[in-house]
Amino acid sequence: MTKTTFVENIQPGEKVQAVFAVTDKSVSHRKDGAPFLNLTLVDRTGSVRAIMWDLLPDTLASFDNGDYVAVMAQAGTYRDQLQLTIKALARTPDDEVDPSDFLPACPTDPQKLFAKLKELTESIQDPFLNKLMNAFWEDEAFVKAFTAAPAGKKMHHAYIGGLAEHTLSVALLVDPLAGHYIKNKGVNRDLLLVGAVLHDVGKVQEFQWKAAIDYSDAGRLMGHAVLGVRMLDEKIAAIPDFPNETAMMIRHMIVSHHGEREFGAIETPKTLEAIILNNIDDLDAKVNGVRTFMDQEDNGEAWTGYHRLMERHFYRGRKAGGNE
Numbered sequence: 001m002t003k004t005t006f007v008e009n010i011q012p013g014e015k016v017q018a019v020f021a022v023t024d025k026s027v028s029h030r031k032d033g034a035p036f037l038n039l040t041l042v043d044r045t046g047s048v049r050a051i052m053w054d055l056l057p058d059t060l061a062s063f064d065n066g067d068y069v070a071v072m073a074q075a076g077t078y079r080d081q082l083q084l085t086i087k088a089l090a091r092t093p094d095d096e097v098d099p100s101d102f103l104p105a106c107p108t109d110p111q112k113l114f115a116k117l118k119e120l121t122e123s124i125q126d127p128f129l130n131k132l133m134n135a136f137w138e139d140e141a142f143v144k145a146f147t148a149a150p151a152g153k154k155m156h157h158a159y160i161g162g163l164a165e166h167t168l169s170v171a172l173l174v175d176p177l178a179g180h181y182i183k184n185k186g187v188n189r190d191l192l193l194v195g196a197v198l199h200d201v202g203k204v205q206e207f208q209w210k211a212a213i214d215y216s217d218a219g220r221l222m223g224h225a226v227l228g229v230r231m232l233d234e235k236i237a238a239i240p241d242f243p244n245e246t247a248m249m250i251r252h253m254i255v256s257h258h259g260e261r262e263f264g265a266i267e268t269p270k271t272l273e274a275i276i277l278n279n280i281d282d283l284d285a286k287v288n289g290v291r292t293f294m295d296q297e298d299n300g301e302a303w304t305g306y307h308r309l310m311e312r313h314f315y316r317g318r319k320a321g322g323n324e
């Protein structure tokens with residue numbers, strides 16, 4: 001279903017027929033006691049308050065916060081703010097919408113990012129690691145989730161397609177480092193590349209992304225490293241004679257890629273591949289997070305506002321002729 005009507009384009013007086021995501025649902029009552037529905041509807045361009053006066057019990061029970069709904073409504077204003085009066089409403093199945101219509105999205109098509117990532121993994125020489133990568137890439141449900149998932153809720157790559165973008169970036173960065181360190185230094189290029197590709201796979205289960213990016217129950221209870229190891233082990237179990245040592249090295253990269261326990265690591269990096277992955281993962285996350293912060297805070301000034309998490313201001317530089 002192609003979405004053509006967005007919140008930012010709705011004008012008072014217009015008839016609206018479109019799909020939105022629901023972020024706030026509540027029931028109020030008129031003076032005569034009759035119930036009516038209050039909603040906040042959102043898409044990637046903004047949010048709008050909506051009301052439905054003629055509320056039927058079946059309609060109320062048919063959807064919840066986080067669902068997509070198709071509405072027929074009349075646009076107006078209430079207290080100088082845009083408001084929709086809904087005439088008809090129906091829940092829209094998740095597989096009939098494009099999540100990027102409702103949440104910020106990666107500037108690059110995630111399918112193109114995935115194609116580059118898949119091409120990179122085709123260079124893996126180790127037959128078992130090659131089979132492992134194919135096991136993931138041939139899993140259509142996984143690929144669909146992987147190309148849609150964010151890599152974070154707020155800190156970095158917190159948008160549709162963010163996981164594919166971050167994963168490709170990390171893989172492209174570790175590959176030349178493996179080549180640099182491979183001679184006489186014991187770095188296994190194929191192993192490192194697989195670790196780069198799989199270090200965050202658990203995020204397809206850690207996050208949910210509909211009306212907003214948030215943690216799933218499994219994400220809050222276990223986290224993406226544990227979920228990622230579980231996904232890895234499921235694939236390995238289907239590959240006969242997969243080496244135990246290789247499996248353990250990949251698991252280690254997944255559980256240690258955050259570096260230190262205070263930053264969410266289950267274990268600290270104890271192999272050369274894990275050390276490289278930890279540092280590149282951290283670098284890519286920080287660069288993306290700061291770049292996003294700079295864009296959001298862009299007021300034409302040389303310095304950004306204060307970044308609370310990183311405890312500093314960031315310098316953009318001054319334009320020619322700017323004041324010191």
